[in-house]
Amino acid sequence: MFIKKYFEEIKLEENRITLGRTITETDIVIHAGQSGDFFPHHMDEEWCKTQPFKKRIAHGTLIFTIAVGMTAQLINEVAMTYGYERLRFTKPVFIGDTIKVKVSIKEKKDHKKPNYGLVTELVEVFNQHEELVMLCEHILMVERKSQA
Amino acid sequence: MFIKKYFEEIKLEENRITLGRTITETDIVIHAGQSGDFFPHHMDEEWCKTQPFKKRIAHGTLIFTIAVGMTAQLINEVAMTYGYERLRFTKPVFIGDTIKVKVSIKEKKDHKKPNYGLVTELVEVFNQHEELVMLCEHILMVERKSQA
Amino acid sequence: MFIKKYFEEIKLEENRITLGRTITETDIVIHAGQSGDFFPHHMDEEWCKTQPFKKRIAHGTLIFTIAVGMTAQLINEVAMTYGYERLRFTKPVFIGDTIKVKVSIKEKKDHKKPNYGLVTELVEVFNQHEELVMLCEHILMVERKSQA
Amino acid sequence: MFIKKYFEEIKLEENRITLGRTITETDIVIHAGQSGDFFPHHMDEEWCKTQPFKKRIAHGTLIFTIAVGMTAQLINEVAMTYGYERLRFTKPVFIGDTIKVKVSIKEKKDHKKPNYGLVTELVEVFNQHEELVMLCEHILMVERKSQA
Amino acid sequence: MFIKKYFEEIKLEENRITLGRTITETDIVIHAGQSGDFFPHHMDEEWCKTQPFKKRIAHGTLIFTIAVGMTAQLINEVAMTYGYERLRFTKPVFIGDTIKVKVSIKEKKDHKKPNYGLVTELVEVFNQHEELVMLCEHILMVERKSQA
Amino acid sequence: MFIKKYFEEIKLEENRITLGRTITETDIVIHAGQSGDFFPHHMDEEWCKTQPFKKRIAHGTLIFTIAVGMTAQLINEVAMTYGYERLRFTKPVFIGDTIKVKVSIKEKKDHKKPNYGLVTELVEVFNQHEELVMLCEHILMVERKSQA
Numbered sequence: 001m002f003i004k005k006y007f008e009e010i011k012l013e014e015n016r017i018t019l020g021r022t023i024t025e026t027d028i029v030i031h032a033g034q035s036g037d038f039f040p041h042h043m044d045e046e047w048c049k050t051q052p053f054k055k056r057i058a059h060g061t062l063i064f065t066i067a068v069g070m071t072a073q074l075i076n077e078v079a080m081t082y083g084y085e086r087l088r089f090t091k092p093v094f095i096g097d098t099i100k101v102k103v104s105i106k107e108k109k110d111h112k113k114p115n116y117g118l119v120t121e122l123v124e125v126f127n128q129h130e131e132l133v134m135l136c137e138h139i140l141m142v143e144r145k146s147q148a
Numbered sequence: 149m150f151i152k153k154y155f156e157e158i159k160l161e162e163n164r165i166t167l168g169r170t171i172t173e174t175d176i177v178i179h180a181g182q183s184g185d186f187f188p189h190h191m192d193e194e195w196c197k198t199q200p201f202k203k204r205i206a207h208g209t210l211i212f213t214i215a216v217g218m219t220a221q222l223i224n225e226v227a228m229t230y231g232y233e234r235l236r237f238t239k240p241v242f243i244g245d246t247i248k249v250k251v252s253i254k255e256k257k258d259h260k261k262p263n264y265g266l267v268t269e270l271v272e273v274f275n276q277h278e279e280l281v282m283l284c285e286h287i288l289m290v291e292r293k294s295q296a
Numbered sequence: 297m298f299i300k301k302y303f304e305e306i307k308l309e310e311n312r313i314t315l316g317r318t319i320t321e322t323d324i325v326i327h328a329g330q331s332g333d334f335f336p337h338h339m340d341e342e343w344c345k346t347q348p349f350k351k352r353i354a355h356g357t358l359i360f361t362i363a364v365g366m367t368a369q370l371i372n373e374v375a376m377t378y379g380y381e382r383l384r385f386t387k388p389v390f391i392g393d394t395i396k397v398k399v400s401i402k403e404k405k406d407h408k409k410p411n412y413g414l415v416t417e418l419v420e421v422f423n424q425h426e427e428l429v430m431l432c433e434h435i436l437m438v439e440r441k442s443q444a
Numbered sequence: 445m446f447i448k449k450y451f452e453e454i455k456l457e458e459n460r461i462t463l464g465r466t467i468t469e470t471d472i473v474i475h476a477g478q479s480g481d482f483f484p485h486h487m488d489e490e491w492c493k494t495q496p497f498k499k500r501i502a503h504g505t506l507i508f509t510i511a512v513g514m515t516a517q518l519i520n521e522v523a524m525t526y527g528y529e530r531l532r533f534t535k536p537v538f539i540g541d542t543i544k545v546k547v548s549i550k551e552k553k554d555h556k557k558p559n560y561g562l563v564t565e566l567v568e569v570f571n572q573h574e575e576l577v578m579l580c581e582h583i584l585m586v587e588r589k590s591q592a
Numbered sequence: 593m594f595i596k597k598y599f600e601e602i603k604l605e606e607n608r609i610t611l612g613r614t615i616t617e618t619d620i621v622i623h624a625g626q627s628g629d630f631f632p633h634h635m636d637e638e639w640c641k642t643q644p645f646k647k648r649i650a651h652g653t654l655i656f657t658i659a660v661g662m663t664a665q666l667i668n669e670v671a672m673t674y675g676y677e678r679l680r681f682t683k684p685v686f687i688g689d690t691i692k693v694k695v696s697i698k699e700k701k702d703h704k705k706p707n708y709g710l711v712t713e714l715v716e717v718f719n720q721h722e723e724l725v726m727l728c729e730h731i732l733m734v735e736r737k738s739q740a
Numbered sequence: 741m742f743i744k745k746y747f748e749e750i751k752l753e754e755n756r757i758t759l760g761r762t763i764t765e766t767d768i769v770i771h772a773g774q775s776g777d778f779f780p781h782h783m784d785e786e787w788c789k790t791q792p793f794k795k796r797i798a799h800g801t802l803i804f805t806i807a808v809g810m811t812a813q814l815i816n817e818v819a820m821t822y823g824y825e826r827l828r829f830t831k832p833v834f835i836g837d838t839i840k841v842k843v844s845i846k847e848k849k850d851h852k853k854p855n856y857g858l859v860t861e862l863v864e865v866f867n868q869h870e871e872l873v874m875l876c877e878h879i880l881m882v883e884r885k886s887q888a
Contacts, residue, residue: 001315001369019297020488021184022500026473029766030182033625034175034210035217044760046838046868056762060229061213062182068209069183073297081208084235084284098490128490136232149759149813167741168636170648174621177322181477192316194394194424204318221741246638276638323478325618329773330474330506331513332465340612342690342720352614356525357509358478364505365479377504380531380580432528445611445665463593464784466796470769517593542786572786619774626770626802627809628761652821653805654774660801661775673800676827676876728824 002075006145007108007117015104018070020128022098023058031062057092063099063134067125070101078143082118087136091127098128106137116141150223154293155256155265163252166218168276170246171206179210205240211247211282215273218249226291230266235284239275246276254285264289298371302441303404303413311400314366316424318394319354327358353388359395359430363421366397374439378414383432387423394424402433412437446519450589451552451561459548462514464572466542467502475506501536507543507578511569514545522587526562531580535571542572550581560585594667598737599700599709607696610662612720614690615650623654649684655691655726659717662693670735674710679728683719690720698729708733742815746885747848747857755844758810760868762838763798771802797832803839803874807865810841818883822858827876831867838868846877856881 032038040047041057048056064087093099107120119142125134180186188195189205196204212235241247255268267290273282328334336343337353344352360383389395403416415438421430476482484491485501492500508531537543551564563586569578624630632639633649640648656679685691699712711734717726772778780787781797788796804827833839847860859882865874 019482019484020491021482021484022487022489024469024473025764026470026766027182029764029770030178030473030477030625031213032628033622033770034178034182035213035220036169036624036628036630037217037220038628038759038761039220039223040759040761043762044838045762045836047760059213061209061216065179065183065207065209065213069185072183072185072187075187081237083237085233087232087235089229089231096489098488167630167632168639169630169632170635170637172617172621173320174322174618177320177326178477178621178625180480181326181474184476184480184482186315186317186480188315188317191318192394193318193392195316244637246636317480321616322618325616325622326474326478326773327509328776329622329770330471330478331509331516332772332776332778333513333516334611334613334776335516335519336611336613339614340690341614341688343612355509357505357512361475361479361503361505361509365481368479368481368483371483377533379533381529383528383531385525385527463778463780464787465778465780466783466785468765468769470766474769474773540785542784613776622770622774623805626767626774627805627812629809629812631812631815651805653801653808657771657775657801657805661777664775664777664779667779673829675829677825679824679827681821681823 004078005076007142008145012105018101020098020100025095031059053092055094060089067101079140082139082141085137091133093133099125101125152226153224155290156293166249168246168248173243179207201240203242208237215249227288230287230289233285239281241281247273249273300374301372303438304441314397316394316396321391327355349388351390356385363397375436378435378437381433387429389429395421397421448522449520451586452589462545464542464544469539475503497536499538504533511545523584526583526585529581535577537577543569545569596670597668599734600737604697610693612690612692617687623651645684647686652681659693671732674731674733677729683725685725691717693717744818745816747882748885752845758841760838760840765835771799793832795834800829807841819880822879822881825877831873833873839865841865
């Protein structure tokens with residue numbers, strides 16, 4: 001659904017939490033196939049048994065992809081992605097883990113173009129044990145209503 | 149293939165360029181299916197015709213996924229990903245564009261753990277017109293040989 | 297997102313229209329692979345050239361799957377699918393066609409369980425030429441607020 | 445394989461039963477990706493544990509798609525799908541369940557076009573416990589031999 | 593469908609031809625993802641333009657997979673695959689080509705187990721120009737009826 | 741990565757072993773979808789329980805596809821596939837098995853074109869119990885350096 005939410009209408013600390021999604025073996029196999037990354041960390045159960053983490057782990061790019069996708073609900077016509085900062089994978093995600101994403105407004109800043117502002121969303125991904133498994137900052141350029 | 153390349157062995161400015169890969173409609177459809185992001189920017193050709201970019205564009209997370217995957221050739225057993233910084237999507241990638249990835253060593257820094265160093269790889273993605281379409285910094289923690 | 301919308305709150309003639317989605321060759325190939333239906337109508341471009349419709353056409357089950365999926369936005373916790381009636385494929389959908397779905401409340405009826413009512417949604421799928429390509433009736437059992 | 449089986453050659457009560465197919469987690473994940481329906485009923489194992497059915501369940505459209513696909517063996521050149529009626533999902537299908545489809549000729553009727561008749565196939569899907577999990581009526585327009 | 597066709601019932605020169613199937617970009621992308629083979633011959637349209645064959649070509653293993661799959665219609669309960677010989681890829685298959693498979697009984701031989709015989713099927717794959725693009729010999733062990 | 745390794749530079753007995761890869765249910769489901777082979781040996785867990793091998797087994801073409809793909813690391817610009825011989829599936833591969841591929845140079849022969857030689861690679865696939873599950877001979881035409 002398209003919405004228009006202007007820079008002035010975005011409030012600091014405002015947050016939302018997505019539904020959950022279980023990360024499956026299928027997700028990992030399809031992601032290997034899309035990315036071309038068949039590293040044994042993701043694809044070789046026998047080798048993983050010999051490693052500290054013991055089990056196959058999801059690709060970082062898979063968790064990032066799914067987390068960003070889970071937040072893609074409403075299309076804000078007056079905002080666009082500027083970039084991502086501080087992307088960190090803080091714990092491995094295993095097959096069968098269920099993740100949720102929390103998005104909070106962390107910062108609002110001026111942009112050199114006067115009719116835009118910069119909004120920093122903190123994106124945090126938690127597993128079913130409420131452990132943080134990934135985080136990043138999503139920077140958005142958002143139109144100012146006063147200038148529209 | 150597993151290798152061991154220690155912090156001391158990584159040289160500033162060293163770089164490598166991957167083979168190319170054409171981004172297909174299939175990649176976008178599979179990525180929508182994996183991420184759950186069916187925004188019309190990627191999925192609705194008719195709507196895209198009414199927009200400035202005119203054509204369906206690849207998801208940012210798709211380009212990031214494929215670019216990171218294209219660089220996943222050798223498994224350096226003494227390095228691990230610490231995170232990513234400054235991820236930017238500088239130009240849209242369209243169906244039929246062919247991308248290559250250049251990875252250059254941009255910075256080497258100490259880490260608080262004395263047997264590790266931090267290495268910053270600059271990851272740049274170019275299309276078939278040699279235009280930069282994505283860039284980011286990949287931060288790696290790498291073991292020091294002297295401490296191994 | 298979970299919502300609670302009770303039988304009494306659903307109004308006759310109320311309707312909503314989804315975003316659009318372009319049906320791709322990829323959708324057809326993946327659907328053949330999921331369904332196991334590799335009939336030449338969907339998979340053999342040469343044979344299709346000899347037929348009245350001239351081009352490969354989407355599986356009916358693909359259009360039904362995507363149309364139902366496109367309407368799956370909000371999770372109404374007090375409703376559940378009872379079934380579908382009068383599913384018709386009124387025109388072929390070709391690769392490159394873009395579809396939208398219109399859902400309208402067509403009928404409300406009592407159910408033998410007094411704390412439920414039956415709601416009939418008319419589901420209509422249109423292509424980019426505003427031609428009706430599929431329609432069906434989706435029957436839902438919805439809790440009555442008065443009985444909740 | 446193409447065949448020609450005319451209206452007169454189709455006998456009431458005639459039936460056939462397909463081979464079996466196990467419904468996998470992969471089927472559900474691919475179906476979510478194709479349909480765009482990521483409802484927690486199908487995708488969130490943790491949430492499902494809190495629900496009466498306890499486990500992730502297959503999408504209705506997935507069971508319909510696979511069931512119809514399983515019956516797509518012979519291509520009757522003188523028949524075409526008119527539509528489906530009374531589609532019901534009578535029991536949930538879980539990951540690991542194995543389904544078979546029984547198709548029986550339920551009814552034969554005249555059609556307003558004199559060189560066609562309408563045939564109603566009853567399509568019933570059973571799981572490995574012989575429980576009915578889905579049923580529908582498939583209506584076909586079939587050419588009459590006498591008019592061909 | 594299960595059948596029983598014994599060694600004695602298989603006739604030399606007997607042959608069958610499958611329906612056709614168009615090889616799509618999707619098939620190649622999914623095959624790269626399944627095999628892990630992202631060689632530029634299949635994935636890099638720009639590089640292919642510089643090569644004698646000018647266009648992306650299907651993986652040999654893709655054509656073999658699809659050809660063998662296209663012949664998998666009836667399940668002969670008294671036969672099992674012994675192996676394949678003389679697999680050759682005689683012409684490239686491009687995106688958009690449509691292939692058919694012809695299977696002919698080429699040879700029947702004794703097997704050291706007296707209740708089995710060896711049957712050699714010649715498998716030939718043709719494109720829409722009736723050019724041979726792949727061939728191989730499929731060796732089957734088939735039970736003898738006389739010994740059953 | 742592109743390399744040039746001429747006929748003279750390939751040594752008899754030379755061998756290499758790939759990383760491992762776990763064969764998943766996902767691989768089988770995707771392979772069925774790509775090949776169109778939905779035989780119950782791969783897809784029907786209930787039927788498999790009644791068979792000597794007890795569990796679903798991977799398609800032969802899946803193991804061949806993955807094995808060949810696992811060896812596709814370096815692109816030798818002066819070699820091309822001539823064909824495959826003696827492809828045998830010596831043991832079933834089950835869901836959860838992990839395979840590795842060993843490639844050894846078995847034979848070098850002259851070719852009628854004097855600037856080429858024929859190289860036979862023995863391709864052997866082993867499971868996690870070091871059992872041979874597949875083997876074949878890969879025949880390559882390789883340029884002679886002396887003639888280049």
